[in-house]
Amino acid sequence: MQIRKNLDFLATLFFETGVTYWAVSPGSRNAPIVAAFVRHGGFELHSFPDERCAAFAALGMSQATGYACGVICTSGTAVLNLYPAICEAFYQRIPMIVLTADRPEELLDQWDGQTIHQNQIFEKHILESFETPQNLGEKECFKDLEKIIYTAVKTSITPILGPVHINIPMRDPIYAGINEPFFQQMPEKHFVFVKPIDTKPDVAFLRAELTQFRRILIVAGQHTADAHMEPYMANIASKFPLLADITSNFSKFGMDGWEMGLQTVDENFDLQPELLITFGLSVTSKKLKQFLRNFPPAEHWHISASGFTGDPFGSNPDTKTIEPISFFETVSEIAEIDNFDYLKSWNDFAEKGKTNYAPLQIKNTIYLTEFEIVRSILKHSDETVTLQIGNSMAIRYAGWEGKTNAEVHCNRGTSGIDGTLSTAVGYALAKPDKKIICVLGDVSFFYDSNGLWTDHLPPNLQIVIINNYGGKIFNYIDGPNQEPALMPLIQTPHKFDAEHIAAHFGIPYFSNTLPFIEEKLIEGLLQNQCCIYEYLIHEDK
């Protein structure tokens, strides 16, 4: 009976922390945990039978709410299926709570079903792992539970965001008391989360530093949309070349055409920066990485509130531990910056990139056709739309277009093709007032089609598949395309389309010529009904 009380208290604690959206996968070991959430009544629970999809859906829910959401699964290999999304959340810095049901310690390695080593199973890709007391049936564990849940949620949301794991071993009888009324137990303390106070940098000091440089380049990597920061980014773009990645959510303020420009030139000596200032996470553009590795800045500052830094350009960044908004607000106040010649050089360079699509045509005209599709979606998407863009060519096309008014998400933490659709489904479920367009390649769609296997498909989700009958990125990039015998194994050519999958899930399906699909997509967005639109793209012979 005490196990029931403890699990009900667990639900009360999560409600207190505000973690209310959960993706749930089936199983008998986790059913008593799910029962607590159902009996509590304050949670949004969504069923995803495939745990890999469930975890990506939870990631999408966290993206949508800007707060930790969770996934609950049963014991054994079910737990391992959460791992791809956990890695993505870890590198994309998305908060996520992972609850796994487990058998008690004494059954480990005793040939019991669905029993594997679950404690600390996510090792290096988790912010912290917790395990609830083995004797979950004992009354004393209220205190432990409160401490574990509060610490886990705080760890997930500050200072560096990411996934946390709570493993819950339980001894039989785990269903005892399941028909009893919900056990009401107040936590000892309220959950209080205070965001660390950010201090603005000293203007005089920053002015003295920045005015030493004549060639300052700003690069925005993957970042969550932030309306408060937008006025400062507009100001920054008037003083400095701002290369804003399409996933930075500041692309509308950034320079046009820089990414396409970098596709065409090898020699960029005259654009080498003296000071590079970056913020956000990774950048999509391989050419930008190449350029900055070949022509490194004398100094590189990375602006990050948590102090979290990677070194994608090999330039050994000096981390400034401050909120980007505070940093750029202060920079906006500095009038004396002399960077205009450098800004003009970048503008002149990028101007040529705006109209030069030669690199796409050279390989095969399908790339130009596909680029036009993504381009059109980006152009026609306004602030009411969120784009969930697939990896492989789709995100590259988006980067080449470089601009949109829509919010943009893409799983660039590890750049997997495995969870784009599930992430979009989770996002759409948690943000019913937004229109979501998920645009992705055929292999990515087929791989993750189990993401559609859920109890309530969100009507605000539109799915656009660019079906070029395989992973055509492997034709585009140099390397695999030099060995034709590799193609069946690496490009995985096929003859499938999505019509039957759409029918299987009861989703309206449209496939035809480009203008027809565009028209249908606009209709689908207006009617608020989940539809699949498939562009069937055949290669030049």
Ligand SMILES: Cc1ncc(C[n+]2csc(CCOP(=O)(O)OP(=O)(O)O)c2C)c(N)n1
């Ligand atoms: C989970 C995972 N497995 C394999 C890869 C390697 N990979 C990168 S792109 C790609 C092909 C994607 O094909 P598709 O979605 O059709 O897009 P296209 O290349 O045609 O644009 C593969 C298999 C990956 N990124 N993630």
